Amino acid sequence: MFRTDAALDLAFQALADPSRRAMVDRLATGPATVSELAKPLAMSLPGVMQHLAVLEASGLVASEKIGRTRTCRIEPKALSRAEQWIAERRALWERRLDRLEAFLDETTGDT
Amino acid sequence: MFRTDAALDLAFQALADPSRRAMVDRLATGPATVSELAKPLAMSLPGVMQHLAVLEASGLVASEKIGRTRTCRIEPKALSRAEQWIAERRALWERRLDRLEAFLDETTGDT
DNA sequence: ACAACACTTAAGTAGAGGCTTAAGTATCAT
DNA sequence: ATGATACTTAAGCCTCTACTTAAGTGTTGT
Secondary structure (H helix, E strand, O other), X not given: OOOOOHHHHHHHHHHOOHHHHHHHHHHHOOOEEHHHHHOOOOOOHHHHHXXXXXXXXXXXXXXXXXXXXXXXXXXXXXXXXXXXXXXXXHHHHHHHHHXXXXXXXXXXXXX | OOOOOHHHHHHXXXXXXXXXXXXXXXXXXXXXXXXXXXXXXXXXXXXXXXXXXXXXXXXXXXXXXXXXXXXXXXXXXXXXXXXXXXXHHHXXXXXXXHHHHHHHHHHHOOO
16 A cells, blocks of 8 residues: 555654654764763663663664673664655655746746 | 754654655645545544644644645645754764774874 | 672553544535 | 535544663672
């Protein structure tokens, strides 16, 4: 019927939460540990872990545990896929507006 | 503490649902009535109305009722804001990778 | 050894989200 | 006026989400 792209569901769902966007925002400046991500987030650590799990499930963030600390980083490809989905639809719409404008110019601007 | 941008919450939340993305997808090709949006969506009309309400609340879609039909269209500015939020974070991360690479080139590629 | 540290798991709860069916309300066509 | 059309409102249901607290598990420093 229509493309039911589950990866995009997860990516946009992940970005819909302000705490998770704050985490992505922080990670955009470079890798960080779970505690570092948690620090600015008025929330218990398990709460942060759950947000991290959502971000990892969406593919937007990856993490690796070394010793007792887990280090997280951004996964730019997943970010890019979400970005492009929007960009493509917007481009389509704007091309349509351009065609409309061109049509109007042609039919009214005719000397 | 951190920017709690409610507009982005709503936009990403709206895009997180496959039915709503299908609606945006359709609208990208041009305006459509509620029935037209509903047609491909294995769902009752009230269900579609609720999705439309979410899309309008997010600012991604606007609609206008004329007579008994409501015509919907894309609001490219809201689409653009969501797109840019992602683009900015991705750009930040990629600039960071570039600096890292430049640093490594400089310190190891030294003849 | 043993305490501090950095997560991790488990379980519970209140509220939001995605549907449904049933019953409206205007418009439009004849 | 009457019926069909195109939404619209209301109510209910069940699942999923975003937290919480309490109780672990493995690592590291002294």
